[in-house]
Every structure is written in structure tokens, then in C-alpha cells.
Amino acid sequence: MATNKVPQGPFYYPNPLDKRERMYVRENEDGQIEFRLWHRDYPHVWEEHGWLDLEIIKNAVKLYKGKDNPLKLYDIVVAKAVLKDWKKEE
Secondary structure, eight states: OOOOOOTTOOEEOSSTTOTTEEEEEEEOTTSOEEEEEEETTOHHHHHHOOOEEHHHHHHHHHHOOSSSOGGGGOOHHHHHHHHHHHHHHO
């Protein structure tokens, strides 16, 4: 997997066909993986939402009433692979 290198850190495309949306990932001090969504058309998403771990995301999804499952954006397997590649390339 080729890691995407940008100053903001490692990321993957939640929808590989839509390069306007990126999911940034990092490992916090406790070793938990955190996610932060960026979308070129909606920069306020980055500004209004900080870094979220998977437990917070799962709890928020319980309150979600929409048609789509937002959990599909947050892929822990892909996040781990991206972080592993990022560390190798440093």
C-alpha cells in the first residue's frame, strides 16, 4: 500500500473514487487509532470536528438516524496499514 504523504499526516480515501474526501489517521498517546475527516468541498468539517477514536465514533453512530452507515468511512484495518506504511517511510 502506498502511503499518501502530506504535511497533515497519513490518510486514506474512504471512497477511492472520490479524491475530494480524506480520512486522516494517527495513533494517540495511549496507542489508540484516531480518525479525522477532511473534505475539500466542506472544510468546516475539519475545523469543527477534532480527532476521534473508534469508540467515540461507534457511540455517535448509535444516535445517527440517516440512511447510510457512517461507520463505513472509518476502517480500522486500513488505518493500521496506512500508519504502518507511514512509519516505515519516515
